[in-house]
Amino acid sequence: MLNSTMKKTFRAALAIVCAGTLMSGTAACGSTSSSGGDKVALLVSTLNNPFFVDLRDGAQAAAKDLGVDLMVSDAQNDSSTQQNQAQNAQSQGAKAVIINPVDSDAASPAVAPLLSSKLPVISVDRSVTGEDVTSHIASDNVAGGAQAADELAKAVGEKGKVIILQGTPGAASTRDRGDGFKKEIKKYSGIEVVAEQTANFDRAEALDVTTNLMQSHPDVVGIYAENDEMALGAIQSLGSKAGADVKIFGFDGTEGGLKAVSNGTMVGTIAQQPKELGKKAVEAAVKAIKGESVEKTESIEVKTVTKENVADFQ
Template structure:
């Protein structure tokens, strides 16, 4: 179960019944091993962030380092992350933090405090302000969203009406994916981007945003969702709208809603199932496994004195993959998803 962090709590909210994953207790020199904290944006309804945390824990187990997973209340709860990091500093048990920043600005000061206290901070998925972190391991979101835009254009023959479901406003990741898709789709004069609104990264957010979009645009050809779960919400709305149109006798509009293509982003297991079911035309897959595991590997090297921050690149591209009906089976096998 997930223990949800609030500002009223005196301590720090943790997963795993409040206990660390005690994966090692002493170094080769006999001294107590410092722990690693993994702090994603949120673990509530965010499959991608959960995958980052799981990969970090698996890497820590492999390396024999104790790790604790922490949770803020939402993917915009910057004050939660500040409070958690300050509590980690006060505890004095940690040597490193894997951090997915909730916002691009606002965490720089507390990251600086952590560094001054002797903790190394490795950012994953998104960065924050300041320069006191070791590195950021992330997808090249602008490039990846551009790949999604090109694929979307091909799907509709480089002409038609499209909309975008954006991520949470204020975050670096959301801004980069929006930039990449807008710039990419803008290369096609036959395509009109009629709406681009936030869906908060979540399925319910995707539902709400899509309902607003189709209220004014019933002629859509494609929706690009900046997260897979927003895309799942979009498909639910379109399926309901198609049934409603069919029931009212408007078969043409029903077909139009049913035929809207959806391209997602993240490459989570649910997107694979949506492609298998014919509800998604594809997804731009990130590598949360690489983000989480690489971050822990780097922290282990730093905490053991094998490397210094100067030895680590300031940015590491975790890679991406365009998943389509043609290669979805191979991708599913790679990430361990089986057909029902």
């Protein structure tokens, strides 16, 4: 395994390689759908997550329909890499930039120079703290968190100890999903949140975090994971206890999450519409390029998925 110094060195080298490949017109660190139209850059936090793969696919489909050249870059969950990719997008002649920030609080250095250059910037799924972007498009994560709280409370009989697996620190989606859940769960006096810990929206991290938290709190009856990948990691950690002794609720409505709901290892998930997010982001970018008015914020509906209705989403 790589130690922390080696990882930093690798990431720095990768950022340089990405810069070189983008400048030479290749797409080793992303992909380009060439149509001969205006260039739009899509900066994705990570493509190592099925949700963001779907978001990219929706954006690419919309770009094809609208005749624009979509340049996709994968930051691999590194804010410094994403900042370099934003600079490269501008030098490559992008007429608009869509950013899905790695970290909302750390995205300003990537976005501020673009806005200063009067380049339209669309944030998608996660906002950019402190910057007045052209448009922000996201799911209603607060409402989704509240829906998850109600469903998990019902599943555990409105009593017992629960833990929260948090997403990436600083990400707006992490804050909103957590705030929505915690505010709603307070309505259930018999439920106590005994621990909250980040697993960075990552399945492997969630496996380890869940194992450690369950050792400290062996009587936990419910887990709220702020995305399906972490919920699936919790399932791996719990084994046969998942869905039986410990009820797990996720967020995103990914293919893996829906399968877990169907087989009963997850109580439910909050289904987002990642392809719709990608589509709406490209549509907003194209409107902004043309000088047309765009919605300052656009909220995409989320839906509660349980075993009763999961077939409707598969």
